[in-house]
Every structure is written in C-alpha cells, then in structure tokens.
C-alpha cells in the first residue's frame with residue numbers, strides 16, 4: 001500500500017476517527033472502547049516518534065554538555081539529514097535505511113568543518129558569541145537549502161508494512177525509525193562509556209585543562225564531538241523524513257522540540273535525551289485526539305518553561321554525586 | 323655536566339594583558355629534584371603553565387631533551403614526556419579511579435605500558451586499588467591527591483612537575499606523599515617541585531630556585547638556599 005504522505009494532517013499524526021455511525025451493530029460501549037483503543041494507539045505512536053525526537057535532542061545536548069555551546073545550526077542539520085536521505089533515495093535509489101550510513105558520515109564531516117570555522121574560536125567565551133556564530137551558519141545553510149529546494153514539501157516515498165490497532169495503522173516506517181533511534185542512542189552511550197575517543201570527550205567535557213595536561217588534544221576532541229552531535233541531528237532528520245513530509249524549514253520545529261527534550265532529559269545528558277524524547281512523544285500522542293495540533297507547540301513550550309523553573313537541571317538530570 | 327633535560331630561558335608570559343613573568347630561566351638536570359619556591363603570587367604556578375604551554379609563552383625558549391618545544395600546546399608536551407600535576411588536583415570528577423588513570427595514559431607512548439604503570443601506581447597507593455570503581459569526585463582530599471599523582475605517573479613522565487602537592491593535606495599524609503616522591507627520585511625520575519612546605523621541599527631537592535615578583539631572585543644547591551638568612555627571612559618565612 002502506497003499512500004502519498006502529504007494527504008495526512010499537518011503533523012501527520014495518524015488520524016483518530018470515532019466513526020461510530022458506520023457500525024450500527026456495535027453495542028452501547030463500543031464507541032467508548034474504540035476511543036480508549038484509539039488513545040492508546042495514539043500514545044504508542046507518540047512513543048515511537050518520541051524516540052526519534054530523543055535522538056535529535058541527543059545531538060544538541062551532547063554539544064551543549066561537552067563544550068557549553070548552544071548549537072543553533074541544529075535545526076539546519078536536521079533538515080540536511082532529511083534532504084540527504086531524500087536525495088540519496090531519489091537520485092541513487094539507495095534504500096533510505098542504508099542511506100543512514102552516508103548521512104551520518106556526511107553529518108560528521110559537516111560538523112567538523114562547522115566546528116573549525118565557526119565554533120572553535122568562541123568555545124569558552126561568553127555564550128552570546130557561539131549563539132551568534134552558530135545562528136549565522138544556520139542562516140547560510142537554510143538560505144542555500146531554500147535556493148536549491150524552495151520551501152515546498154518533499155517526501156520520501158517508502159511504506160513498509162506494519163500492523164493495525166483499531167482504526168490505527170502503525171506503518172513499518174514508524175517501528176523501524178524508533179528501533180533505529182534506540183540502536184543509535186545505545187551505540188552513543190556505549191561509545192561515550194567504553195571507547196578511547198568517547199572517554200576523551202568526557203574528559204574534555206569534565207575538565208579541559210586536565211585533559212590537555214594528560215596529553216589529550218582537546219580542540220581536536222571538541223571538533224569530533226561537534227561532528228558526532230551534528231551526525232546525530234542529521235540521522236534524526238533522515239529518520240523523520242521517512243515518517244512525515246518535510247520542507248527546508250522543517251528542521252526548525254525539531255530544533256525547538258530538541259530544546260524541550262533536552263530540558264526534560266537533563267542538560268548535557270545524551271542518554272536522558274532519549275527518555276525525554278519518549279516522554280514528549282507520549283504527551284503529544286496523548287493530546288492529539290483531544291486538541292488541534294496547532295496547540296501542541298504552545299503546550300510544549302509552557303511545559304518547557306515550567307520544567308525549567310521547577311527543575312533547573314532537567315527532570316532526569318544526573319545529580320552530581322557528593 | 324651533561325645538558326639539562328629541561329631548559330627554560332627568559333620565559334615571559336601572563337594573563338590577558340597582565341604580564342606576570344619577566345624573564346624566568348631555569349635548568350632542570352635529569353634524575354634530580356629541582357624546586358621552585360617563593361611567596362604567594364610570586365609566579366610559580368604561572369611558570370609551570372607557561373612551560374607546559376597552557377599559557378602561551380610571550381617570549382623566551384623552552385627546550386625538552388634538546389628539542390625546541392616553546393610553541394607546542396600542552397598536550398603535545400605531555401606526549402613528549404613533560405608532565406604537570408596541576409595545582410588543585412583537577413581530576414575528572416565524574417569518572418572512576420580507573421578511568422582517571424586511563425586518561426593519564428592517553429598518549430601513544432604511555433598506552434603501551436598502561437597496565438604495568440597501573441600496577442606500579444597501585445603499589446604506591448594501595449588505597450586507589452581498593453576504590454578502582456569509585457568516582458573521583460567522591461574522594462577525600464588526600465585520596466584525590468594520590469589519584470592526581472597516580473594519573474600523572476600513568477603518563478610515563480621523563481620530567482614530572484608537581485604544583486602544591488601538600489595543599490590541604492594533613493601533615494601525616496604530606497609526609498607519606500613525600501616518601502613516595504623520594505622513592506620515585508631513587509628510581510631515577512626527574513622532578514620539578516613547587517611547594518608551600520618549604521622545609522620538606524628543600525630536604526628532598528638537589529637544587530632550588532627562589533622566585534619573587536616574576537623573576538628568579540636567587541638560586542643554588544638546596545642545602546645552601548635553606549641556610550641563606552636573607553632568603554629565609556624575606557621569602558620563605560622561616
């Protein structure tokens with residue numbers, strides 16, 4: 001079954017239809033049961049999509065945690081991941097999931113280049129400087145993207161078979177995207193915990209001077225960490241492109257979601273980001289049957305502010321022991 | 323006399339626009355303990371940072387094992403065997419003891435001998451072995467200083483520079499750490515010591531430099547410096 005994805009509603013949530021009238025034989029309780037099933041399905045779908053939000057946010061929070069830079073190129077890099085998978089799929093016929101590998105590699109290289117051109121000299125300086133330089137890069141990337149692809153919607157035309165739950169159909173795309181996000185997040189956690197570069201990244205994040213004094217070239221390590229953060233953003237973009245239609249400007253809204261997720265999951269905590277993403281997705285899934293989708297960002301940002309006030313280090317922040 | 327393993331010539335550096343060192347020259351012979359003493363704010367820590375390259379040298383020359391390393395960044399000097407255990411320990415607080423030691427052995431030369439060096443560190447500080455999986459940030463001051471020394475040794479130093487080993491430690495622990503240093507000296511390690519506890523430092527050292535206001539005020543064999551009355555009263559508070 002191939003459906004043009006742009007026919008879905010704006011957020012492309014699977015639409016809930018409490019169409020009781022079509023089934024005159026149903027018992028009195030049937031609409032209620034169907035509604036609960038629909039709500040459950042919507043929330044389950046939210047969890048799947050939320051895992052991808054979490055993946056996107058892990059890139060943002062990794063960079064934030066390691067070098068205290070709020071990377072405003074994040075959304076642009078999510079967009080690049082979307083178009084990366086789109087172009088590889090349409091131009092070379094590469095399977096979108098296989099395309100994740102080159103997208104990650106290109107994201108890493110782009111990240112290293114952005115680090116040396118726009119970030120290196122402002123690390124450790126007042127936050128406004130890195131906000132400005134990364135915002136400038138963001139404008140250049142989005143501007144170039146708009147010239148190349150305008151702002152009209154694109155979609156990656158794949159539909160993997162999934163399963164149905166009541167009126168809901170979970171496509172294989174949603175299942176696979178969530179699975180991929182979990183695997184990548186798990187890989188990131190192993191990488192940071194076990195590998196030489198991963199440990200060096202944690203060392204530089206913890207104490208840059210001590211890292212230098214132990215023979216760790218901290219600038220090169222930061223460049224690689226930035227590259228990994230961008231690769232994660234691009235991977236998340238690539239997965240999102242298999243779920244929803246997108247435009248050059250779509251990355252921006254995922255950047256905003258990444259900020260909410262980062263605050264939910266704890267600043268500078270890539271593993272918490274996944275939990276934060278799933279929580280946000282769950283909330284979106286639980287709300288969509290009841291409200292217009294336009295309200296969702298409003299509610300998300302109200303939540304963002306509320307969490308920041310109540311838990312300044314995030315909900316799942318790892319409290320420094322001692 | 324053979325050429326010193328580390329030579330610092332007319333080093334000038336500072337913070338931002340503020341010059342702190344005004345031409346410091348030191349010679350560190352291999353296998354000896356050289357100490358730098360001086361009042362608070364004399365520029366001892368600044369000398370070590372400038373030597374490492376954590377502070378960029380404004381003027382002067384630094385030679386390590388005959389090679390000009392003046393403009394190398396700190397990490398590259400560490401990889402060549404010049405290692406600083408900085409003031410204030412500067413551990414990786416969220417990492418375990420083992421991970422901190424691993425970071426000490428980051429450079430390619432130190433990685434080869436990593437497990438042997440780890441055993442060596444554990445035999446010097448058995449307490450670290452007992453707490454291998456504990457986070458460094460949860461340690462007491464004394465344990466942290468042991469870990470800082472251990473981490474520095476993991477880097478396989480040819481020259482080990484130590485800034486304020488005894489800061490914040492009990493007299494007993496300070497004694498113990500100095501005994502450890504003596505062992506290392508006997509094993510042939512070259513040490514540069516910056517220390518508040520002047521008595522202990524001079525007792526362990528072969529040669530001493532007295533720093534005052536960013537300049538070398540006096541120098542000489544440690545036992546001579548220890549007995550010079552002008553230095554004792556003016557700079558050592560003895």
Ligand SMILES: Nc1ncnc2c1ncn2[C@@H]1O[C@H](COP(=O)(O)OP(=O)(O)OP(=O)(O)O)[C@@H](O)[C@H]1O
Pocket residue numbers: 337340342360361362363364365366367368369
């Ligand atoms: N980060 C800094 N920024 C500006 N000035 C500094 C900085 N660190 C040290 N100084 C100044 O440099 C001078 C030398 O400081 P330094 O830390 O080298 O002294 P020290 O001999 O190590 O003293 P202490 O025995 O207290 O450790 C002091 O006047 C100090 O105020």
Ligand SMILES: [Mg+2]
Pocket residue numbers: 366367368409485486
């Ligand atoms: Mg000092």
